[in-house]
Amino acid sequence: MVGQEHVVQALTNALVQQRLHHAYLFTGTRGVGKTTVSRILAKSLNCQGVDGQGGITAEPCGVCQACKDIDSGRFVDYTELDAASNRGVDEVQSLLEQAVYKPVQGRFKVFMIDEVHMLTNTAFNAMLKTLEEPPEYLKFVLATTDPQKVPVTVLSRCLQFNLRPMAPETVFEHLTQVLAKENLPAEPMALKLLSRAARGSMRDALSLTDQAIAFGSGQLQEATVRLMLGSVDRSHVLGLIDVSGHACR
Ligand SMILES: Nc1ncnc2c1ncn2[C@@H]1O[C@H](COP(=O)(O)OP(=O)(O)O)[C@@H](O)[C@H]1O
Ligand SMILES: [Mg+2]
Ligand SMILES: [Zn+2]
Structure with a gap:
């Protein structure tokens, strides 16, 4: 990940001090690293380390099972929902139903909702409660190219980072x-x-x-x-x- 130092620094500090927020919102135009940073965060939270003894880290090893599975999109506790093609309350509801189950493979479940501004109002409302008080093993990562279309009720529950266009x-x-x-x-x-x-x-x-x-x-x-x-x-x-x-x- 290059550029976006302000985001990397803030997340690094949070991970090192283990002062993690339960919901993050990454904003920025397409192709600036929103999905990338979400996957890195999921790896940071779930990395087992080269020797299998690792904990939460700002520098995921990239070689443990968790890191490899997140990279290849096979980690059961990391879910990406594309709100552009899954806008409705049913899609959100079926994601949220998974929230009650503890992580299977990792320490944390991460729900990533991409282009979150595309969700319908009913879908937004359905997720508010879980977004406000998720179980301690669940993190939300929301991403959008159009933050102005995200309801304030959602914005106010997230820690927001604006990814800049790349120089x-x-x-x-x-x-x-x-x-x-x-x-x-x-x-x-x-x-x-x-x-x-x-x-x-x-x-x-x-x-x-x-x-x-x-x-x-x-x-x-x-x-x-x-x-x-x-x-x-x-x-x-x-x-x-x-x-x-x-x-x-
Ligand atoms: N800040 C960055 N540093 C390095 N590569 C990046 C960065 N941002 C995007 N990329 C690369 O561009 C591609 C798309 O990035 P992605 O994270 O999916 O963007 P977004 O989700 O913001 O549309 C990926 O292949 C990724 O490796
Ligand atoms: Mg993306
Ligand atoms: Zn790892």
């Missing part, structure tokens, strides 16, 4: 690292263009990079990335402005 420099550094790990050579200018085109979304940056690799038959070169993005060479544009004698904005 192009942050995206650039991350892409550079990811590609280095995969042994894929890339022209820095190609990555600069991709980082800017991602417009703050790391997901878009990664998928654009995938496309560019395919488009350039395995090569990440400035010229092909420019072609793919449909952008004109900057020096060319500056030249045009120069000729006409003024910049049009």
Whole structure:
């Protein structure tokens, strides 16, 4: 996870001091790390450590059964509900019915409700009570791209973190690292263009990079990335402005 230091720091402190809230709300545009941070939190709460003796940690090991199962979406105590396609009270109710059972595999159950603003009013009302006083083994993680549509009754019960759009420099550094790990050579200018085109979304940056690799038959070169993005060479544009004698904005 890169960027979002304010969120990482606050969660790290909470985990180290074991002062955990029972409901978190992560807001931010698409592809900035809401789902990612939710999974990291679930791992932090449930990590068993390399030796199987671990407790709650700010640095989940990534190799124990809990960490591996959360990463691969097979951890029975971590549930993601996509409210965009499960908006109704029935879906929420059947999730909440699970709340009465203690965790099977881990220390905590985590209910992640993505795009929570899409829930119907009845669905929101159905979850208020559990959201306010969940059993001690249950954590709620709500995520949304549109917090203004989340009722205040829900907002007031959550600790809210706003994930920021990713700066192009942050995206650039991350892409550079990811590609280095995969042994894929890339022209820095190609990555600069991709980082800017991602417009703050790391997901878009990664998928654009995938496309560019395919488009350039395995090569990440400035010229092909420019072609793919449909952008004109900057020096060319500056030249045009120069000729006409003024910049049009
Ligand atoms: N802050 C970040 N640092 C590193 N990778 C990120 C970050 N945010 C998003 N990503 C990557 O982008 C993809 C989508 O992220 P995700 O957490 O699902 O975004 P969101 O839930 O906010 O739409 C994932 O592959 C993830 O690895
Ligand atoms: Mg998501
Ligand atoms: Zn672990």
